[in-house]
Structure formats: structure tokens, C-alpha cells
Amino acid sequence: MRTLRLSKGTGEKMALEIVEGCVNCWACLPLCPNEAIVEAHPHFLIEPSLCSECVEAFATPQCAAICPVEGVIIDELGQALNPPGSLGGIIAGLPAPAANPQVGA
Amino acid sequence: MTIPHLGTPVSASGCSAGSCGSKSAQMDALSADTLKKVQDHPCYSEEAHHHFARMHVAVAPACNIQCNYCNRKYDCSNESRPGVVSEVLTPKQAVKKTLAVAAAIPQMSVLGIAGPGDALANPERTFSVFRELQQRAPDIKLCLSTNGLMLPEYVAQIAAANVDHVTITINCIDPDVGAQIYPWIFWNHRRVMGREAAEILIAQQQKGLEMLVARGILVKVNSVMIPGINDAHLQEVSRVVRAKGAFLHNVMPLISEAEHGTHFGLTGQRGPTPEELQTLQDACAGDMNMMRHCRQCRADAVGMLGEDRGADFTMDKVEAMEIDAQFEQAAMQRRLALREAINAELEAKRNARHAAPVLQFHAPKRGRPVHMAVASSGGGLINQHFGHAKEFLIYEASSAGVRFLGPRKAAQYCGGESDCGEAENTLARTIAVLADCEVVLCSRIGFEPWGKLESAGIMPNGEHAMEPIEEAVTAVWSEMLKAGKLDVAAFEDQKRA
Structure with missing residues (x-):
């Protein structure tokens, strides 16, 4: 049984959201305990009515715990669960940092 | 290596100058049981790879670790993965594609699942393909590639599915080295970072390797050579995995073009030169059999090693084919007949080496390589x-x-x-x-x-x-x-x- 959870602050439905930058890597899809993740284009989506943010099931939302891209899973306040820098900056869309002058020369 | 002289009978390795290099000599030294297992595997046997074909189906998209040489999105990486922008197949599509290819290319003898993510991060998809193919094309060998994180949990299922070749990518056995290669893993429902992540991954890989060997399943180990990070360490890796019973150790060069958008690509980590790669492979060759003919083929590769006929078997073309039981049966008979002929030819070549141990050409003592x-x-x-x-x-x-x-x-x-x-x-x-x-x-x-x-x-x-x-x-x-x-x-x- 799923219960709809509302945010204390806004009264909005609490659900995570996948935003632009997702590389459709599939990692999250089989992990979601509520089967809320949908294969879609241009990127995967979370069905808000199904998402429970994993609160009763796991210590951390499972999609965010395996997502390899920073900043693409956000909560209802727009906060990234994996903020920039938290995963070591491995993200498809990042601009290249300055090349290490010692290598590749 | 001693230099053979003209007319001198050559020892049991039989395979000296002019024939086939050290690899075939190594094959001759393998046990009959192992030889049988690898003799028609196009990835494992240097003799067989000229004659047999394999295919990989991209049925396992999810991955449970992050490697610094991988970006999840694009083609071109190190672990035989095509990237998720390529066609990811459902298990049903993968089975149909395999049957279609195996009917069109009778040399087809191995079906592998290598990605685009990790075979064992998608266990339901992976094992459903294996189960179905075991029923409908039992002559085709099954193999899978994995990063090893979930391997101990699935060894029993791997054995039950009659998978006889498993490849584990092992880049290190030292967590301090591993921390420079793997920023995080997904483990017990949480993300584990840094050295702790490497420790868990290494322990799982080594445990999985031991469990597979204990069950008599052939294990190949792949390593990506990353200059300055694990290049000096890989000889030790080679020694340890061989001691535990890995059959082959395959050292591959890091591929890290900046445009691939990987961490190593973006930070300027270079791959080895061909000379550096060869030096390391030579150093490891004293330790165990090396697979020099590895092509780093893609996870959706189709055909003989080194070729990719994937474009001939896109899903829309495969879906249009009619495949029934009679068709499957006829295709299998063609494969079996061809395989028998090829194995007879290879057998004859092996026998010729033993029977005629006289050198095929004068082996002069001078002349540089x-x-x-x-x-x-x-x-x-x-x-x-x-x-x-x-x-x-x-x-x-x-x-x-x-x-x-x-x-x-x-x-x-x-x-x-x-x-x-x-x-x-x-x-x-x-x-x-x-x-x-x-x-x-x-x-x-x-x-x-x-x-x-x-x-x-x-x-x-x-x-x-x-x-x-x-x-x-x-x-x-x-x-x-x-x-x-x-x-x-x-x-x-x-x-x-």
C-alpha cells in the first residue's frame, strides 16, 4: 500500500524528479522499489504518483544512490541529491577541466 | 628461448620457428579437458579465433560501479561496452537476434553478455536470455563479463545456466590503486566511495574468481593498463589471479580520448603506447597465458573477432525475420557440421606439429627481429x-x-x-x-x-x-x-x- 506524502512546507506531493542531463544509463530503473522510473526520451522520468523517495524502504533514495551523473535527480524543492562535485565530477556534459600538462604532451 | 637448429628434433612443444609462435605451444601444454573447453572459443583460443565467430547482445544496460575510464553515455570505452546510445535489447529481442545471426553465420559458436553496463547488475535480463538460448540453441556456448561486484551472489546461477566462460575485469588487488580507478560502487543499497569502495570490489572479485574456479568454470581476467596508476601493479595481479586458477589474463590498453568524456579522458590520463603495452604483456607472459589477439570488441559486436557485422543485424531487420523451430534446427545442424570440419582441420594441424617435429625453415642464428x-x-x-x-x-x-x-x-x-x-x-x-x-x-x-x-x-x-x-x-x-x-x-x- 502506498500513501501519498505531502511536503510540510508547500503541501506539494513529495517525489523525486529526473531532469535534463540524465544519460539514460538504466542504473536506477531496476532498483526503484515502487517501479516509478520510466524509460523515456530525451531522458528517463519518475512517475510522481509512485515515488515515495524510498523513505520507508531504504536509508537513501535508491535512484540517487546509484545515479552516476551529478545534479540530475532533484527533490520537490529543486535540490540536487547528488550536488556538483559529490561524484567526482564524472558527468557527460561537464566542460573539460584544464589538461594536466604532464601527460599527453 | 633456445634457438633451434636445422634437423634437430624439436621438443614436445613442437611449435617452433615458422609455425605459430608461443601461444600454440602453450595450448599444447594445457590439459585435454581445458583444451576442449577453449578450442572453439573465438576469444580464448588463438587457433580458433581465425575460424569461429561470436556475438554479444547488449541486453544488460545498468551498472553498479563507476570506473574512471567509463562514461555511461557514449560508445568507445574499455570494457567492451557500446554505450547506451546504441541499441539496448530486451531479452526477447536478444534471443531472436542471436538465433538470426547463428542461422546466417554458421561459424557462430559463442554468445556473450557484457553490457553495456554489467551483466550481473541486470541478473533477470541476463539469465532469461541464457535460459531461453539453452533451450533453443544448446550448441552455442554462453559467456558473460562482469566487474565482479555481484559475482559471489550469482555463481550458483551461472553454473546452473551452463555458462562455462566468465570474464572478470580486475584492474587491481590493492585498494589504494583501486581508489584511483573507481570513485564509487553501489553496495547494499547505498553508494560507497573511495578506498572503502575499492576494498569491497576487490574482495568480491577475488571471492567470485575462487568460487568459479572451484566449480570448474573457465575464468578469464581482463585488466585495463593505466600508465602511472596500475601499470607497475598488474604483474602482481597477474601472479595472484593465475595462482587462484584464472585461465587467461588479458591486459588491454586504456582508451581515454578526451572526446569520450570519461574522467580519465577529461583529466588527460594517457593510455599506454604499443611498446609499453607489449612490455607489460611480455612481463606478464612469464606468469601466465596472455591473450594477444584481444580486440576490445564492443558489447554488441557480431561476427569473427576483429570484424563487426552488427549493421547487418539491426533489430528492425531481425524483427522482420521468420524464425520457427524447423529453421532453428536446420541452422544448428549447419553449425555443428561446420564446427566438426573446422575442428578436424585444427586437430590435423596440431597432429602435424607433433608428427613432423623437423623445422620448416632454416633457423639462422643471426639477423635481428x-x-x-x-x-x-x-x-x-x-x-x-x-x-x-x-x-x-x-x-x-x-x-x-x-x-x-x-x-x-x-x-x-x-x-x-x-x-x-x-x-x-x-x-x-x-x-x-x-x-x-x-x-x-x-x-x-x-x-x-x-x-x-x-x-x-x-x-x-x-x-x-x-x-x-x-x-x-x-x-x-x-x-x-x-x-x-x-x-x-x-x-x-x-x-x-
Whole structure:
């Protein structure tokens, strides 16, 4: 049984959201305990009515715990669960940092 | 290696100068049981890879670890993964595609699941394909590749599915090295970072390796050589995995072009030069069998090693095919008949080595080693146009005989020509890749590349078209010796000039 959870602050439905930058890597899809993740284009989506943010099931939302891209899973306040820098900056869309002058020369 | 003399009976390895290099000698030394297991595996047996075909189906998209040489999105990475922008198949589509390919290419003998993510991060998808194929094409061997994180949990299922070849990518056994390669893993429902992540991954890989060996399942270990990070460490890895019973250790070069958008690509971590790779492979070869002919084929590769006929079997083409039980049965009979013929031919070659241990050519004691590049589309023959070659097989001829050093890509595959530079640069890059070679053997070659190769000190040679590679390499080396080209390091002088 799923219960709809509302945010204390806004009264909005609490659900995570996948935003632009997702590389459709599939990692999250089989992990979601509520089967809320949908294969879609241009990127995967979370069905808000199904998402429970994993609160009763796991210590951390499972999609965010395996997502390899920073900043693409956000909560209802727009906060990234994996903020920039938290995963070591491995993200498809990042601009290249300055090349290490010692290598590749 | 001792230098054999003319007329001296050669020892049981049988395979000295002029035949097939050290690898076949190693194969002869394997137990009969192991030999049988690998003899028609196009990835494991150097003899078989000329004759048999394999395919991978991209049915396992999810991954549970992050490697610094992988970006989840694009093609072109190190662990045989095509990237999720390629066609990800459902298990049902994967089964149909396999049956269609196995009907069209009777050499098909191995079906692998390697990605695009990790086979065991998608256990339901992976094992449902295996179960279905075991029913409908029981002659096809099944294999899978994994990063090893979930391996101990699935060893029993792997054995139950009759999978007899497993590849584990093991880049380190030291967590301090691992922390530089793996930023995080997904473990017990949470993300684990840094050294702790590497510790868990390494422990799982080693445990999985031991469990597979205990069940008699062949295990190959892949390692990605990352200069400055694990290059010095991989000899120890090689020693340990062999001691635990891994059958092959395959050292692959890091691929880290900046445009692939990987952490290593973006931070300027370079891959090894062909010379550095070969030096490490040589150092590890004393420890265990090495797989020099590895092509780092993609997870959706179809065909003989080194070729990819994936474009002939896109899902829309496969879906349009009618495949029924009668069709499947007939296709299997064709495969079995062809396999029998090929194995008989290979058996005859093996027997000939033992029966006629007299050297096939005079093994002179002088003459320096020469590297030669060969354009071949398979069958162990020089049968490819220079301009069509996507890779070259590198051989070393010397007074000790001929040995296979490994394949080299003519041009690394990337996001497409537009990412990889202009077409005219392709020849220049190919010449750079072959810099240590003095001869390139091919079936034909155009006028323009001929001139450019020659001025780079690499002599094109089309005189041995359609001949067996090792005989031709031997003949060319002998001619060079006779012409007095091998007495001095003329090549070195020429390269320096």
C-alpha cells in the first residue's frame, strides 16, 4: 500500500524528479522499489504518483544512490541529491577541466 | 628461448620457428579437458579465433560501479561496452537476434553478455536470455563479463545456466590503486566511495574468481593498463589471479580520448603506447597465458573477432525475420557440421606439429627481429586490402621464429569521423600506430598510401596475398636476411634520420 506524502512546507506531493542531463544509463530503473522510473526520451522520468523517495524502504533514495551523473535527480524543492562535485565530477556534459600538462604532451 | 637448429628434433612443444609462435605451444601444454573447453572459443583460443565467430547482445544496460575510464553515455570505452546510445535489447529481442545471426553465420559458436553496463547488475535480463538460448540453441556456448561486484551472489546461477566462460575485469588487488580507478560502487543499497569502495570490489572479485574456479568454470581476467596508476601493479595481479586458477589474463590498453568524456579522458590520463603495452604483456607472459589477439570488441559486436557485422543485424531487420523451430534446427545442424570440419582441420594441424617435429625453415642464428603488420580479414591469411583494414596483426620475425604480438587498431573508433579528425589524417595516424613495423603485408594497397608508408620506413608488400600469415612473414624475413638488411640496425638509423 502506498500513501501519498505531502511536503510540510508547500503541501506539494513529495517525489523525486529526473531532469535534463540524465544519460539514460538504466542504473536506477531496476532498483526503484515502487517501479516509478520510466524509460523515456530525451531522458528517463519518475512517475510522481509512485515515488515515495524510498523513505520507508531504504536509508537513501535508491535512484540517487546509484545515479552516476551529478545534479540530475532533484527533490520537490529543486535540490540536487547528488550536488556538483559529490561524484567526482564524472558527468557527460561537464566542460573539460584544464589538461594536466604532464601527460599527453 | 633456445634457438633451434636445422634437423634437430624439436621438443614436445613442437611449435617452433615458422609455425605459430608461443601461444600454440602453450595450448599444447594445457590439459585435454581445458583444451576442449577453449578450442572453439573465438576469444580464448588463438587457433580458433581465425575460424569461429561470436556475438554479444547488449541486453544488460545498468551498472553498479563507476570506473574512471567509463562514461555511461557514449560508445568507445574499455570494457567492451557500446554505450547506451546504441541499441539496448530486451531479452526477447536478444534471443531472436542471436538465433538470426547463428542461422546466417554458421561459424557462430559463442554468445556473450557484457553490457553495456554489467551483466550481473541486470541478473533477470541476463539469465532469461541464457535460459531461453539453452533451450533453443544448446550448441552455442554462453559467456558473460562482469566487474565482479555481484559475482559471489550469482555463481550458483551461472553454473546452473551452463555458462562455462566468465570474464572478470580486475584492474587491481590493492585498494589504494583501486581508489584511483573507481570513485564509487553501489553496495547494499547505498553508494560507497573511495578506498572503502575499492576494498569491497576487490574482495568480491577475488571471492567470485575462487568460487568459479572451484566449480570448474573457465575464468578469464581482463585488466585495463593505466600508465602511472596500475601499470607497475598488474604483474602482481597477474601472479595472484593465475595462482587462484584464472585461465587467461588479458591486459588491454586504456582508451581515454578526451572526446569520450570519461574522467580519465577529461583529466588527460594517457593510455599506454604499443611498446609499453607489449612490455607489460611480455612481463606478464612469464606468469601466465596472455591473450594477444584481444580486440576490445564492443558489447554488441557480431561476427569473427576483429570484424563487426552488427549493421547487418539491426533489430528492425531481425524483427522482420521468420524464425520457427524447423529453421532453428536446420541452422544448428549447419553449425555443428561446420564446427566438426573446422575442428578436424585444427586437430590435423596440431597432429602435424607433433608428427613432423623437423623445422620448416632454416633457423639462422643471426639477423635481428623485425616487426611486421598484417592486414587480414580472418582465416589466418593475408587477405585484406590495406585501406579496408580496421586493424593490423603485428608479428615479430626473428632467428627464433615468428611470434604474434597482438592486434592494433588502424584508427580508434570514436563518435564518428567528425569526432576523429579528417579522413586524410587517418593514414597518418595508422602510420604512427605502425611506427615500429618495417613491413606491412596486405592483399592490395593503393598508390598513395604505398608512397607514404615507404617514406615512413614501412615497406608495403602485396606479394603474399592469400598466403598463410606466418609462412609469409617467415619468407619476407628470410628475404630481408638474405639481402643483408638484418645485420645492422639500419631501421633505427633510418627512423632517427
